Amino acid sequence: MFPPAEEDPGGRQPAVPLGPAAAERQELIERWAERHGIDAAHRLADAEDLADAVGREITPDNYKKSWRVWERFCAATVLPELEGSRGALVAFVPWMLREGQQNGRGYAPSSASTHLAGAVVGLRERTVKVSGDDRPRPARSWKAG
Template identity: 30%
Template sequence: MGAPSTTGRPLLPAEYDADLRARLAALDTASDEHAQDQRPINTQNAYKADWKTWEAFCTQFQIPTTAATRGTLRAFVDYLWNREKRAYSTIDRKLAGVVVTLRLPPYRVVVDPEATKAARELLKDYRKKAEEAEEPARGRGKAPAMRLDSLRLIVDKCDGDIFGVRDRAMLLLGFSIAARRAELAGLRLRNIRDDDNGLLVDVRVSKTDPRTVPVPYGANPATCPVRAWKAWAEAAQIADPDRHAFRRIHHTGSVQPQGLTPQRAGDIITAAGLRAGIEVLFTGHSVRSGLATEARRAGKDRKAIAAITGHKEGSKVLDGYMQIVDQWDEQDNALIGIGL
């Protein structure tokens, strides 16, 4: 029954009996399922989509879905790049999705890291050749940052009806917490707490670690995220702490109990920019990149910005936001002040 060894030493794995192996396997399954449940819904959905792509590939090439070898993963990359014409970031993520899914029940296949590395090296080679050939970039590219002048104009153009009240609150609060679209859609009423200085917003639905963002009252009432949130909460009569903070609205103007999907949250931000007549096509990620860009432009240090965005120390993504602003800073641009 897997009892401790009578020799005075711990049992080695080879000495486990059938009962102990079964109990350990059950624990592995339970822990895998629990870990999977902790992933944000949008991440789970992305992995499901990645797996469907992998299944289609395996069916076409007549190989089992569990055969994730160096050769098959490279062939998968080739299939996505040359036949499907997918973007670099999409292919990279689909590789990760396949590897993660294979680790879980019912497959329990641990893919050799060297096989994944070989596939990614091939992907990098494809991208390098495409750049050398000056091929058009694939995918949507980086989301344009929503700068403060654009945010002010967009908020000003929001209507005074219930739709405009919601959209204004989403834009201003989303900007203030540097929200991804899934984070904005995932907020519940209990995640937004009143404070004497403004709001404390617990961002729990996140692809990174959860974070709490202190959102102060704005100096300008028209762009104050705290006032905008309170106006929406009052107009929508939100009371249940477990309900979504931002809701669907029927075309008649009645606020629905259902929350927004991440896609819908992003669409609302895009539509608000278009209504304001701004030529740049903003996406759900634009408020996040906009906050990081404007905060750096205002002289905030990296640590203060990362506390809001949730970026890890040494994040290359955050580096990109910094460089957008720092490239014109006298201390970081070697051409400024040298006498040209």
């Protein structure tokens, strides 16, 4: 078990979420403490808390925007929105790079990568099966060329 605050020289305890995730989080913190020491475990837990907070603040809007880009792509190419095939995802990449923005200009590769990831998340949220190896292939297709 992770040492109580009074045994921690810094006097800190990492924030632990309530509910079913609490036990999982506690196990993770314990593994960190065993591998890296208590102070590092606290810093890692703080970093996880920060990542969770940032994710709550920005992720939903980014995914919504990426889903709108996916919708524009599907409308422009007359492909079904709820199809996460490798071919559809690969076709999405050059479309974004050429003309994906609403003004008809292409996205920068980093933005296209973000939108590709967001489209995959959006498809999965809508219970569309997207295999784990489908996403990296389109990303490699524009980095290799």
